Amino acid sequence: MSDVASQKRSDLVHSSSTSSFFLLANTSGVWLLWMSITLDVVLLSLGFHWFVAKSVAVVPFIKWFLETVDLSIVVKNFLFWVTEIFFKSFDIGGADNVPIEGPVIFACAPHNNQFIDGIVAMRALNARKDVGFIAAASSCRKPYEGKIIKLLGSIPVERPQDVASVGVGTLRFDPAKRVVAGKGTKFSSQVRKGDTFVVGKIKGVVESIESDTVALLKNDVVVPPEDYQPYKIIPHLDQSKFFDSVLQRLREGKAVGIFPEGGSHDRTELLPLKAGIALMALESVASGKTGIVPIIPVGINYFNGHRFRSRCFVDIGKPVVPSNELLEQYKRGGEEKREACRILLQNIRAGLGLVTQDAPNYNLLQFFRTINKMYVPISELDKMSEHDRLEMVNAFSQRYEHLKDQKEVKELFQKCREYQLVLKAHRVPDHKVRMAKGDETIADMTISLLELSLKLLALIPLTFAAVVGFIVGLPIMVISRYISNKKAALALKKSTVKISGRDVIGTWKVLTSIVLAPLLTLAYVWLAYWYFGETGATLVFFLAPLLLLLGIKAVETWKKMGSDVRILIFNAIRKSRGNWLVGMREDLKRDVRRVVKKFHWDEKVNSQHYRRASYSDYGTGFDDDDVDDLMLPRRAKDD
DSSP, X not given: OHHHHHHHHHHHHHHHHHHHHHHHHHHOHHHHHHHHHHHHHHHHXXXXXXXXXXXXXXXXXXXXXXXXXXHHHHHHHHHHHXXXXXXXXXXXXXXXXXXXXXXEEEEEEOOOSHHHHHHHHHHHTTTOTTEEEEEEHHHHTSTTHHHHHHHTTOEEEOOGGGGOEEOSSEEEEETTTTEEEEESOOHHHHOOTTOEEEETTEEEEEEEEOSSSEEEESSOOOOOSOOOBOOEEEOOOOOHHHHHHHHHHHHTTOEEEEOTTXXXXXXXXXXXXXXXXXXXXXXXXXXXXXXXXXXEEEEEEEESTTSTTEEEEEEEOOOBOOOHHHHHHHHTOHHHHHHHHHHHHHHHHHHHHTTSOOOSSHHHHHHHHHHHHHHSOHHHHTTOOHHHHHHHHHHHHHHHHHHTTSHHHHHHHHHHHHHHHHHHHHTOOXXXXXXXXXXXXXXXXXXXXXXXXXXXXXXXXXXXXXXXXXXXXXXXXXXXXXXXXXXXXXXXXXOSSOSSOGGGHHHHHHHHHHHHHHHHHHHHHHHHHHHHHHHHHHHHHHHHHHHHHHHHHHHHHHHHHHHHHHHHHHHHSTTSHHHHHHHXXXXXXXHHHHHHHHTTTTHHHHHSTTTTTTOSSTTTTSOHHHHHHHHSOHHHHHO
């Protein structure tokens, strides 16, 4: 009996030792890495080709990587690197407003760049590693995109429009009676109370189902007298589980990110905010399980954000905190609860207005930017941060509604528009005209000619590098542009708020490039192997990312230098278009400052903390030439 017991103890010890060994091997990355190195060295010593040795050795390395490294961090860093390439500049303002701990809701807007917006917001809010963004459940169900979204800790929400269905038969609205009459319809089995009938852009919410062919509506609808038409049904969804998961996250002291406009769009103004964000903030506090939950507005401002190598500026604003009175009003329920949500939404909208560029259309946004450039003295403009420029643009846009019917303001809008079109026609940016000199001396002309000669000389090798970079990346540019334009057209057909579908262009350029870049690299590796052998293919494989980045920089530098050369040519020839552009800008600058001064358009600007000292009154803070331009009559200046 003792022998049996001893054998059992021996087996147990052996089993325990074996388990411990394998447990150590599986949990310690050292053993897997050591195995990877051993396989590589042994296979090479046995005479196997280096490619075979590396291919075998990478297997335990991948196992170590998957078991040891946090994939969410890897994916985040990769996506941040993608934005580093896509955007020429990425600036963040107000980073100090991000709390390092505790429950918080980040309200991000505008939603102008679909998939990229979430990456941009995560990068700007990277101080909080626990941010979980609310994402459409339809996106989470996609095979590849969905895995990435879930890996990043996102919270899926089912959007009613994503599960809409085509109704059986046809229907027509009777606005006078709030009645929907169907023909061949099955309202009793297909429609429920709270669902929405959609015909084109007309929506009617169901109050009750009377029969298969008759339903009553909650809301009034305005429709032209038309016959029976096909329709869609948007179901009313129970979002209680979704709200529970959000509230649980806030109770745990974590952060939630949301795009409160709902879907993405390409408008220059914010869309109406959905009530969900107000409900989350108020309900989390009203439940008594969390303290005050601040809502921090995050403004995502793009400058031609649908284009490759554009600019992005994320401005993080001051927190919007629900007051105790608003919380008490919410707790009373009923109509007061809805009113509390409405007030909080207004406060959030106001907070977002301070960190975003908001304009009814693109031309007006360009108008406000032009006024800003003409208003600020040259000595100050170059010192301003993106945050300051944004605040000034917003200051001018907020006063526009009060002044838009004034004759001088309308004329100024037309003049700014003409100036922008002239710059576009000559392919010269405003800052190049601003830095040019209208009246040059012989010494100035000599310096300009010397500078022009040097730049033309530098353009020779740069042109070669830019052409090579352009040719290398041309397949990606052509295919990604084609796919993104097709996706934009498709998104535009499905949307009622998009203008041209630009909000999906940047997203699909990035997604297609991520797929195409490795494939194109392999194609170049194969070509290098065909013409230059194994060494050439190896060099191309490992240097391809660096060469691609150098090609991008070469093309950008070539464009910038080409712009410099154009403006230098304008300046080098007396009475040329260069002088004419400078004169046109000077005239426009005088008009801007005259109109701003007349209508006190700069009241909001003067009240800003960074302008109080310099702009307490007109003339203070301006360069001497700027003051002269403002005071002298135009005819005298021209003479």
